[in-house]
Amino acid sequence: MSDTRTISLTLNGAAKTAETDVRVNLADFLRHSLEATGTHVGCEHGVCGACTVIVDGQPVRACLMLAVQADGSTVETVEGLATDGALSDLQAAFSRHHGLQCGFCTPGMLMTLHAFLKEVPNPSETEVREAISGNICRCTGYQGIVAAALDVAASRKGA
Amino acid sequence: MGARLFGASVQRLEDARLVTGRGRYVDDIHPAGVVHAAFVRSSLAHGLIQSIDTSVARTMPGVLAVYVMSDFAAFASGPLPQLAPHPLIQGPITYEPLASGEVRHVGEAIAMVLATSRAEAEDAAERINLDIEPLPVAADLAHALDPDAPKARSERADNRLATLKTAFGDVAGTFARADHVLKETFTVHRGGCHSMETRGVIATFDADDRRLEMWTSSQSPYLVRRNLASYFGLDESAVRVRAPDVGGGFGPKAAVYPEEAAVALAAMMTGKPVKWIEDRSEHFLATTQQRDQIWELEVAASNDGRLLGVRGRCLHDNGAYAPYGAILPATALGSFPGPYALEALDISIDIVLTNLVPTTPVRGASRPSVAFVLERLADRVARHLGLPREEIRRRSFIRVEQMPYVTGTKARDGSPISYDSGDYTAALNLVLDKIDADGFAARRAEAASRGKLLGLGLASCVEDTGLGPFEGATVRVSSRGRVIVTTGAASQGQGHQTTLAQIAADALGVSLENVSVEAADSGKFPLGISTIASRVAVTAGSSVELAAQQVRRKALKTASHLLEAAEDDLEIENGVVFVKGASDVKVTLATLAQSLAGTAGMRLPGGIEPDLAATAYFESTALTFAHGSNACEVEVDPETGDVRITRYVVAHDCGRLINPLIVDGQIRGGVIHGIGNALYERMIHDDQGQPLTATYADYLLPMASEMPNIEIYHLESPSPRNPLGVKGAGEGGTIPAAACVISAIEDAIGPGGTFLRHHPISFEEVAGLIDTRTI
Structure with missing residues (x-):
């Protein structure tokens, strides 16, 4: 034991x-x-x-x-996403798009999308929704989370 | 003044902590020497405890103590006090911290193990042997009032806890004169809480001072304090309860739970900090749910499609205890007549005891259920008369020129309910316009060409918000010029730190970043009620406004003295008070705060009272009513019954918006919760009261892959009933959503199909309703 x-x-x-x-x-x-x-x-x-x-x-x-x-x-x-106190683009986008409310699911959402966006840098909305279909959020209705991921993908593409 | 923050979609002040993993939830708090609790729970829905053998458990590694109720005799005995006493409920119908005689639902806590780790506590809990003599189980709401039904509680004569009634108008006359009277029976099922953070509690007890301190994942830390102080015979000043970051509440976390009392008792017994974190299995078994209501209703309507009256009764599954009094069924009564200008109403609700987990409000409380039955009745009348669904509503709604509209029903305090403001028809027209209802026929034809059935759903609602009496607030300027807002109102993700800061920042001319909000700590703010019933924007928001305006006046008065300028000539911007037109004649809020903080031997400026601070308790004496109309389109696969919501549009009016970003988030999350109630969430028990859907493999929650985007359009009818003109927004998304989705499914099946009388509806059921021969 x-x-x-x-x-x-x-x-x-x-x-x-x-x-x-x-x-x-x-x-x-x-x-x-x-x-x-x-x-x-x-x-x-x-x-x-x-x-x-x-x-x-x-x-x-x-x-x-x-x-x-x-x-x-x-x-x-999640503690490793920010660099020298600066939020990562994904973390910042979560806040901008109100992709979190109580914040409890947020670390898992962020880590899932952090990995997903490396693998699929230019996803469709459907692909983002599939990517987080194993993460439950009871607060947001997911829309802000999806918007944040798409926003990050678009800005990384433009960068 | 600078640009107003009120009304702006500013990003939340909460977010930086929460996206970096620096949130601080109950399980993130580790007092030195903390020990961990695990509970042994009843595996039977009803029985008498014969014996509890803890002898092996006590010898297990890491175990400090094993408790049953009788062990607590030095500190407490008997059931917990009733949280919300109701004159019709003879009680208390409340839990003991640990059941000592009769157990009345699966999952009821019976014994408790304390150990140095949670794992060791669970190991030992498994070795406790319970001998429970089974008793007959009342698990079937529909038959629980039958004369020969098993009794859920042995001490009572039957399972009827109470019957609540509401009525107005000439009911018999209205129904006798009506052109049409239709009768329907509806079964409405809401699910459980399913906040992503389960419940959790930590207690410490100082035996010398007899001081109890707790952290609890609660919507109601002050009710926990009141309830437990009363139960333990402690003064409330000796009990400090804090709600730290709370990972979602949705209603069930507003109740006071036996585990909170048991953990406190364990801390009193041991003198050590005790922590208990509910696991997800316990959440299914022991956190309050909402479950079933069965409504037998008649609606009276005129030939021209006006709804004239509704009458009937409801069977309400209360579960085995009433920790929260009759709030859930009482909220159902208070939700009539919805948006409809009924001439007559007569509703009774039988509160029925069953051997299941107690029911208390889940997001919307009974409001979504009443919206469902009223919207279904409106659709039923439309079908019967061959009129469009929206026409029934246009002809039956309370009109804007009737505001304020006295409904005929009464509030909890017995006062007559009146709707304060809102144009219900405008919301309906807006949502129909935005979803392009006129173009629906073409879209339906297009879907049909792909072999799919498209349906348009419609639902409207009114939501009472801003429940009194108050949430208070103190606004204080610190010696560094920082504005500190302190309130009792707990947060579970609603963004109060931001919205309350917006209000205070506007009043005091400081930036948002210079405002801190401290909440839900009875050691910091003396009184609080609960974050329920979409009430915090109205109550706490108004209190912050009143207190901040008082602080503003005090700052100007003090500055007037220091600057030797008239108060009317002063302005505040960026934390500096200055003379209009002479901005170099100035003093900072920090200096003003310091001057009112006092210096030894010196007089205060101008004889002004010390402390650049004020406390206000705005009393919400009358409810304020939000409203809205929702429309959605569903695409149904006729072979599989699969329902896909392809569009969902909300027209919503919650008065003035403090922060549209946050309001939209509340609405979106609320709608998704309602979609879950319509299609997925089903807490099933067998006839012996055994839960059959107690994992997320069996109990389905809405997932991102199935959910639509929610389009939101706001109307703003300011409430005249509070200084901000706001109305609550926490539940308005959920309330009409299940009705809207079911209405759309029915529309997809077609006018000759079955009238739908329940939710949730499974895809198998939908497939069974579709006559594929006609497609």
């Missing part, structure tokens, strides 16, 4: 090491052991997407992945 492992990973560019029970999922490890509470836990059964983080370049549900599976990995979370 108290079987533990020492996990070392790179979190938003910084090396982190902490000991954890083997049964602890990545979301709880990030939140409790590494005190990175920006990642949120909404459903704990892999549907709501609030806990989405990027592990070795791929978006994953941190509630469905054990912390031990992330040993040696590079993990990106």
